[in-house]
Amino acid sequence: MLKKSLESILTPSESSELISAFDQIGDIIIVRIPDSLLVKKKIIGETLLKEVKIARSIFYQSSPVEGDFRTRNLEVLAGEDKTETEYKEFGCKFTVDVKNAFFSPRLSTERERIANLIKDDEVVVNMFAGVGMFSVMAAKKKRCIVYSIDINPTASRLCEKNIQANKLIGKIISINGEASQIIKEQLQNKSDRTLMLLPERSDEFLESAINATKNGGIIHYYSHIHADKKSDAGRLSEKHFLQVTPVNADILGSKIVRPVGPRYYQTVVDVRIKK
Ligand SMILES: C[S@@+](CC[C@H](N)C(=O)[O-])C[C@H]1O[C@@H](n2cnc3c(N)ncnc32)[C@H](O)[C@@H]1O
Structure with a gap:
């Protein structure tokens, strides 16, 4: 119509x-x-x-x-x-500001995938959490504690609001600040699972993600990868991760999250690290 x-x-x-x-x-x-x-x-x-x-x-x-x-x-x-509005995803309620804080409805399938992977009693560090979309979905679905960090004050304010709206006070801790600094000061070896959804700068923050993660914990490493053939994107991002990681890691899987340009894909590699 x-x-x-x-x-x-x-x-x-x-x-x-x-x-x-x-x-x-x-x-x-x-x-x-x-x-x-x-x-x-x-x-x-x-x-x-x-x-x-x-x-x-x-x-x-x-x-x-x-x-x-x-x-x-x-x-x-x-x-x-x-630019502020109410948005619902998989039974969770969010206030988002589409101009002043990052938000994309196109990540909903990935948010659901991560929430399903989390096990009860895990500690999760969400390094680039925005308004808390991944954090809220995870804590609504599983019994876990999520540290939800973002450098943008508007994103952190909305994250607080979304924690309250979904009755998750005490399960998600919203922290406004720079992720590497916050991890260094408060979150070393704290997480069973670390999310690093800032795909353009993942390599720069990989060491901090490793610092936040316990030995044997999981990192979800997002990146942008050029691939002539779509079917190669996951394998190429695994190869890239293995080239840049300073610690031993077992690759658990990889996939395309979404296309981001001609022959460019946002991918995720799930890895278990050993340190
Ligand atoms: C691609 S968005 C991801 C948002 C969120 N994961 C979601 O699904 O809606 C990246 C976020 O990282 C934040 N950011 C950028 N650099 C940062 C840093 N050094 N420390 C903490 N947050 C940062 C930005 O403000 C932005 O909200």
């Missing part, structure tokens, strides 16, 4: 391209618009606002995710200029 209404202002191929670059988060819609269609951005926004009944704000993403906080510029095209 959406495609049909967009076809009144765009060609069929233009509207297909737009729909594949479209995220709905609660009552907010974010579109990435190719340069060739920017002249039509206002009418695209107004059409989306009219057609998607629950939408209250339509934003155009005018920059990639960037900077230390991994945030993006958003320009309102139609509706309210309000």
